[in-house]
Amino acid sequence: MDYKYIEQLLERYWKAETSIEEEDILRAFFSQQDIPAALKQYQPLFTCQQEDADIKLGDDFDERILALTEDTEVKPVKARTISLQQQLRPLFKAAAVIAIIFSVGGALQHPWDASWNDPRIDYANSYIQQIDTADTIVPMQAENITDAPADSSKAVNETLHKE
Known part of the structure; x- marks a missing residue:
């Protein structure tokens, strides 16, 4: 059997160019028992959605999540203002290091005796x-x-x- 169409759909699926109908075709194909070995590695990707569809959240799920978030106190975050001098401080440090390197290099060029x-x-x-x-x-x-x-x-x- 020729599986070129499925391979083309997979290529389009990886590029996010497939429609919902084409993704349904892929899900239907990978839900079969007889899948070629070259495409077997992709089967869990398409069958896990069907298996996970059976999982339902409880009716009290929203209430439990909201209860967890209400217990924590939200602390306000104060914005800090950074002065121009504080913003340029790393630049000043780098300039000082460069000046020291050039000074030491200039001193090393003279003979020591x-x-x-x-x-x-x-x-x-x-x-x-x-x-x-x-x-x-x-x-x-x-x-x-x-x-x-x-x-x-x-x-x-x-x-x-x-x-």
Whole structure:
């Protein structure tokens, strides 16, 4: 037997495109005893409605449900007003975290030793630059440099003249 029509009705049923008459056809089909194995899995879906139709609620059902709901006290819910500052607080926190991350990242880019702030390094770099640009080498004197400390001039001259 060809069950294409039933399969088409099932496809339309899953898409919620069937009419009430077509759903009755499906219920009648699945209430039979002889159903193909491929469609057997859908039988409980259509037969449970017939089985559940026999269940009737008692006459006092409405009264019992209303009695249950009347016993509970309904507490009024107060609406809270949230200020603009409270609404933006998470945004402020996120901005603070980002600022901290960038600050720490900027601090980590500098070397940790004290040599990057040492005026002797600046003196040596300027001496090397003068050597690179000049045709003749003229030794620089530490006394001519104003930002180099006076006591470091000997150490710089000794370091430069070792080469």
